Amino acid sequence: MQPTATVLVYSDNASTREQVRLATGRRPATDVPEVEFIECATLPAVLKRLDAGGVDVCVLDGEAKPAGGMGVCRQIKDEIFRAPPVLLLMGRPQDAWLATWSRAEAAVTLPVEPVEFADALAALLRSRLAVRS
Template structure:
């Protein structure tokens, strides 16, 4: 049995977290491991989950308040040794430059499109496996 990948999902919106789970499904692509989710609605919860370890990918909602996913991404990239890759949910395509500033490895726009999201998540899972992380 293939091990699962753990995906942290950060959003203050329960509907957004649900959309992420549904878009990814149990396995976002046939050639990547099944996924399980750790849901966080606050920055302290994100930091605690990352400190505990075992997170393979972070999905951060750039529209979360009061601390948006872009700021969280930049912070964890600065503070977490071997920070997991980040998939950022952005409000509009024009915000892609902010995703680059935050050092996210990938970005998709709200609302969550299942095909686009699953493809981006699978790409991060593949690249993580390729580097042996």
């Protein structure tokens, strides 16, 4: 039995967090483990959970308020030792340059498109789990 992968989902919007869960299902691809979600609605909750360790991938909502996912991404890349890879949810494709600025490893646009999202999440999980083993 494969271990589970832990995915932290940050958004102040419960509907966005639900879109991520539904797009992922039990696992985003057959060659990655099942996913366990940690949902956070505030920046302090994200930082506390990341400090505790054990997060494989972060999914951050770039449209979250008051702390947007792009700024949160940049902050965790600066402050968290060996920060997990980040999949950023952007409001518009034109925000791709901000995703690069934030140092996110991947980005997709909102609303979450299930196939595109699952492919991006699976790729990050594969890279993270390869480093972990």
